[in-house]
Amino acid sequence: MAVCEAIAERLRNMQSADVAQKIRPETATLWEALREVLDPEIPVNIVDLGLICDIRRLDGSVEVDVTFTSTACPAVTIIKEDIQKRLLKESDVATVHVEETWEVSWTAARISGGGRDEMKRYGITL
Secondary structure: OHHHHHHHHHHHHHOOHHHHOOOOHHHHHHHHHHOOOEOOOOOOEOOOOOOEEEEEEEOOEEEEEEOOOOOOOOOHHHHHHHHHHHHOOOOOOOEEEEEEOOOOOOOHHHOOHHHHHHHHHOOOOO
16 A cells, blocks of 8 residues: 555656546556556656546446547547557456546646646647
8 A cells, every 4th residue: 555655656646636626546557557547648757737526436337537628629539449448457456437527617727737747748838
């Protein structure tokens, strides 16, 4: 459990305040796994972009709340499928339910410092 707590703390330190409070030790490895999922339009992972709102785990079942940069985002289906595929690779995950949420409005403030740095590398500034 100490490793999960360390991962959770590192992730919390990297994220905006509203995202950081959702990163709990029992979900830390899932947040870390989702750092491998890139937005298909911007080569930055969906965690650093602030698209992941929350992750809940109950035994082998995982629920992920995700928001998007706009309601007309053309990558919604791809991102949701990529989230599911990546989390199902985890040995202790049997099912994944990805839920779109619009209760959390995406803003550039949700992007982590690392996400901003990565975007700058590609010439994208906010």
